[in-house]
Amino acid sequence: QVQLVESGGGSVQPEGSLRLSCAASGTIFSIAAMGWYRQAPGKQRELVVSISSGAGTSYADSVKGRFTISRDNAKNTVYLQMNSLKPEDTAVYYCNAKIHTSYADYVRDIYLTSWGQGAQVAVSS
Numbered sequence: 460q461v462q463l464v465e466s467g468g469g470s471v472q473p474e475g476s477l478r479l480s481c482a483a484s485g486t487i488f489s490i491a492a493m494g495w496y497r498q499a500p501g502k503q504r505e506l507v508v509s510i511s512s513g514a515g516t517s518y519a520d521s522v523k524g525r526f527t528i529s530r531d532n533a534k535n536t537v538y539l540q541m542n543s544l545k546p547e548d549t550a551v552y553y554c555n556a557k558i559h560t561s562y563a564d565y566v567r568d569i570y571l572t573s574w575g576q577g578a579q580v581a582v583s584s
C-alpha cells in the first residue's frame with residue numbers, strides 16, 4: 460500500500476506565494492515520477508507540473524516562470540513552490556506519484572499510480 464499526504468495550501472492575495480508538500484509512504488522501491496494536478500470548480504483536473512526520477516520537469520504554460528517543483532528522493536517528497544499567484548490559480552491541488560513497489564516492477568517499469576487527498580489553494584483580494 461502507498462499513501463500520499465499533502466500539506467500546505469491555504470488562502471493568499473494575488474501576487475502572494477504558497478508552498479505545497481507531498482510525502483509518499485508505504486511499500487516503495489522507487490518513484491518513477493511525481494507531479495501536481497489541479498482542479499478548479501466546474502473544470503477538469505489538469506496537470507500543473509511533473510518531475511521525473513532524473514529531475515526532468517514539465518510545466519503547464521500557465522504556470523511557467525511562477526511555479527517551481529522540486530523533489531527530495533531520500534524523503535520521497537515533492538514540493539511545489541507557487542509564486543506570483545493569480546486568482547485563476549484557485550483550485551484543489553492534487554499530488555500524484557507513479558511508484559514501483561518492488562524491484563521486479565521496477566525492472567518491468569510497472570508502477571502504481573497514487574493520489575494525495577488534495578489541498579485547497581485560494582487566491583483572491
